Amino acid sequence: MTPPIPHIGLIGYGNVGSHLANILSTREDIRLTVYTRSAIIGDNQHPVINFTQDLNNLSRAEVIVIAVSDDAIVSVLNQLRDRISGNPVVCHTAGSVSSDVIASYFDRYGVLYPLQTFSKEKKLNYSDIPVFVTGSDSDTIGVIKKIAGYISSSTQEINDDQRISLHIAAVFTCNYTNALYTIGHRICSDHDLDFKYLIPLIEETTQKIRELLPREAQTGPAVRGDWNTIHKHEKFLAGYDQDINDIYRKLAHFINHNI
Amino acid sequence: MTPPIPHIGLIGYGNVGSHLANILSTREDIRLTVYTRSAIIGDNQHPVINFTQDLNNLSRAEVIVIAVSDDAIVSVLNQLRDRISGNPVVCHTAGSVSSDVIASYFDRYGVLYPLQTFSKEKKLNYSDIPVFVTGSDSDTIGVIKKIAGYISSSTQEINDDQRISLHIAAVFTCNYTNALYTIGHRICSDHDLDFKYLIPLIEETTQKIRELLPREAQTGPAVRGDWNTIHKHEKFLAGYDQDINDIYRKLAHFINHNI
Numbered sequence: 001m002t003p004p005i006p007h008i009g010l011i012g013y014g015n016v017g018s019h020l021a022n023i024l025s026t027r028e029d030i031r032l033t034v035y036t037r038s039a040i041i042g043d044n045q046h047p048v049i050n051f052t053q054d055l056n057n058l059s060r061a062e063v064i065v066i067a068v069s070d071d072a073i074v075s076v077l078n079q080l081r082d083r084i085s086g087n088p089v090v091c092h093t094a095g096s097v098s099s100d101v102i103a104s105y106f107d108r109y110g111v112l113y114p115l116q117t118f119s120k121e122k123k124l125n126y127s128d129i130p131v132f133v134t135g136s137d138s139d140t141i142g143v144i145k146k147i148a149g150y151i152s153s154s155t156q157e158i159n160d161d162q163r164i165s166l167h168i169a170a171v172f173t174c175n176y177t178n179a180l181y182t183i184g185h186r187i188c189s190d191h192d193l194d195f196k197y198l199i200p201l202i203e204e205t206t207q208k209i210r211e212l213l214p215r216e217a218q219t220g221p222a223v224r225g226d227w228n229t230i231h232k233h234e235k236f237l238a239g240y241d242q243d244i245n246d247i248y249r250k251l252a253h254f255i256n257h258n259i
Numbered sequence: 260m261t262p263p264i265p266h267i268g269l270i271g272y273g274n275v276g277s278h279l280a281n282i283l284s285t286r287e288d289i290r291l292t293v294y295t296r297s298a299i300i301g302d303n304q305h306p307v308i309n310f311t312q313d314l315n316n317l318s319r320a321e322v323i324v325i326a327v328s329d330d331a332i333v334s335v336l337n338q339l340r341d342r343i344s345g346n347p348v349v350c351h352t353a354g355s356v357s358s359d360v361i362a363s364y365f366d367r368y369g370v371l372y373p374l375q376t377f378s379k380e381k382k383l384n385y386s387d388i389p390v391f392v393t394g395s396d397s398d399t400i401g402v403i404k405k406i407a408g409y410i411s412s413s414t415q416e417i418n419d420d421q422r423i424s425l426h427i428a429a430v431f432t433c434n435y436t437n438a439l440y441t442i443g444h445r446i447c448s449d450h451d452l453d454f455k456y457l458i459p460l461i462e463e464t465t466q467k468i469r470e471l472l473p474r475e476a477q478t479g480p481a482v483r484g485d486w487n488t489i490h491k492h493e494k495f496l497a498g499y500d501q502d503i504n505d506i507y508r509k510l511a512h513f514i515n516h517n518i
Contacts, residue, residue, distance in 0.1 A: 015478065070488055096480075096488045115460055117467065117478045128459045158452070165450035166457075168492050168507075169443035173457050174464045175479030176510040177436045182473040182518055184432035191424035193417070198425075198432050199469065200387045201374055205433045206465045208376065210458065214441040219274065219376045220434030221355075229329055229355045233427050243513040248427075250509055251435040254502040259441055 007031045008147070009058030009088075010065045011076055013040060013051075015118040016093050017067035023126055023151050025049045030150075033057055059085050063143060065112060066092040073097055077105040089143045091135075095167025098160045099134045110135030110144045113163055114151060117174050130154040132163060183244055215259045222255035266290045267406070268317030268347075269324045270335055272299060272310075274377040275352050276326035282385055282410050284308045289409075292316055318344050322402060324371060325351040332356055336364040348402045350394075354426025357419045358393045369394030369403045372422055373410060376433050389413040391422060442503055474518045481514035 006029075010021055013036045024032045025048045033050050035058060040051055058064060058080070066076050073092050080090070090106040091099075095113055102109035111134040116124065131148035133155060135141030141157060148155040158166070181202065185195045208217040221229040230252050237245050265288075269280055272295045283291045284307045293310050294317060317323060317339070325335050332351050339349070349365040350358075354372055361368035370393040375383065390407040392414060394400030400416060407414040417425070440461065444454045467476040480488040489511050496504050 069483070070485060096491050115456060117460060117463055117476075124463065130456045130459065154456075156456070162450050162452055164491065164495055165446050166452060168495060169446040169452075169457055170460055171479055171481075171492065172439045172446070172507070173443035174460050175477070175481065175514070176439050176506075177461070177464055178468070178473055178477050179481075179510050179514050179518065180431045180435050180439070181468055182477070183513075184428035185473050187424050187428040187431070191421050193421055193425060193428075195473075197374060197389045197413075197415070198428055200389065201376060201429055201433050202436070202465055202468070204376055204383065205436055206461055209437070209440055209461070214437055214444050214454075217376075218434070218437050218441070220430055222430075222434065222438075224328070226329060232355050232423070233430065236423055236427060241513075241517070243509065243516065246509050247435075247506075247513060248431070250502065250505050251438050254442075254500075254506060255434070255438050257502065258500070259438065 005029060005031050007061045008063045009033050009035065009061035010067060011035045012067035019118050020067055021049050027150060055079055055083050059083050062088055063147065064088050064090045070094045070097050073101060077102060081105050089140050091144055096164050108136055108140045110140050111163060112144050112148055115166055115170060126151050127153050130156060132156050132158045134158060134160060134163060218255060218259045222252040223259055225256060264288060264290050266320045267322045268292050268294065268320035269326060270294045271326035278377050279326055280308050286409060314338055314342050318342050321347055323347050323349045329353045329356050332360060336361060340364050348399050350403050355423050367395055367399045369399050370422060371403050371407055374425055374429060385410050386412050389415060391415050391417045393417060393419060393422060477514060477518045481511040482518055484515060
């Protein structure tokens with residue numbers, strides 16, 4: 001006898017939700033319904049995704065994945081509680097929200113946390129993305145791990161404290177790194193230099209940490225204690241925002257004292 | 260008649276000098292002499308490089324490349340002045356030192372600036388590295404550009420102001436990015452998480468800026484204005500150094516106000 005095809009309800013179609021929908025909708029062994037508050041414009045771009053604007057259509061889902069902004073998770077849980085008829089596994093996808101937030105609403109709960117920078121407009125190779133799983137009990141962990149396995153070959157069980165650590169490490173190494181790229185872009189533009197000149201350097205910086213520890217890979221004036229160059233740079237940056245100056249100084253200090 | 264083989268004198272065998280020596284020593288159409296203050300241990304690893312500890316052996320060089328720390332450039336120029344018999348092109352490789360520093364010592368001067376993060380122990384594909392050239396006159400620029408062309412297929416003439424801009428942009432996008440990787444590494448270690456989990460995220464962050472402008476690629480709590488998450492992270496980071504807390508806060512502020 002063929003096992004029944006599980007029904008997954010996905011709530012949210014933002015940066016994370018849209019990527020999850022793209023992956024899960026291609027599988028024939030699950031039935032996916034994607035809830036969004038407003039109609040998706042240009043539905044014909046997603047002919048295989050079953051969208052709904054009525055939460056009641058998720059009432060019989062075996063698994064519900066809440067991929068909305070952190071602030072909206074509790075509101076979604078409130079709306080879901082009275083609409084669910086069975087005993088589904090309910091998980092969110094947020095790095096810095098405890099899994100326990102779901103505990104007062106559903107018995108079987110957890111988190112499915114894909115560690116990646118999602119922009120709607122940028123395609124991704126999902127198989128490389130590590131997906132982290134937290135769950136209220138071993139059966140629930142198994143269910144969430146199975147969905148994680150649909151996304152990636154790299155899945156790992158962690159606790160809430162480890163997930164917020166990963167999220168913060170990701171903020172530093174991805175979000176803040178990208179902010180430094182923005183500063184580099186601005187300085188280049190202001191001096192009639194194409195930002196593309198920096199790309200080989202940026203790529204090598206990333207490549208290096210595959211072979212060396214980050215602290216072994218450190219180069220530049222701050223790690224050499226070359227204050228003469230640092231002071232030249234500070235003088236040059238005087239025409240820029242205070243924030244950029246503060247960031248320059250703080251990171252020079254951090255490197256010089258800690259690396 | 261075959262043109263005479265030009266003699267290049269390279270001064271310094273640190274992070275930049277050693278890589279330049281490796282590239283230039285493989286060419287049969289130049290004669291390279293590498294000056295170092297102390298003997299190179301394990302010379303047999305570099306059988307094709309002609310090392311010297313006597314600056315007089317560079318007296319007849321047509322081109323001299325000074326690849327020493329910024330602070331040592333003037334001292335090297337002082338030592339060179341009385342030892343040089345001809346009218347060589349003399350250039351340094353520093354991002355933030357004006358080319359004019361050479362003007363009171365030699366008539367034909369400039370800068371050969373390869374924009375890359377050099378660690379002695381990490382091999383590089385040189386052909387991708389942009390090499391920037393500054394020179395005192397068009398003939399000198401031509402000579403330095405020729406050497407730049409031995410290193411890379413990407414060479415570009417810039418002025419002193421543009422070079423310091425590139426150097427500062429490189430400090431932000433490479434040196435400071437690597438410092439953020441160090442912070443990420445520390446947070447992972449402290450919570451029993453393998454830093455390698457962050458590698459796909461870090462690589463995607465780099466890949467994205469090939470397709471999007473850095474400000475378009477920005478993700479994370481700060482660009483969403485998600486202060487709830489930012490405050491959770493600040494609370495979590497309370498156990499870490501003040502520097503790390505300051506860097507977290509400053510970059511959140513910069514992103515929220517500027518991106």
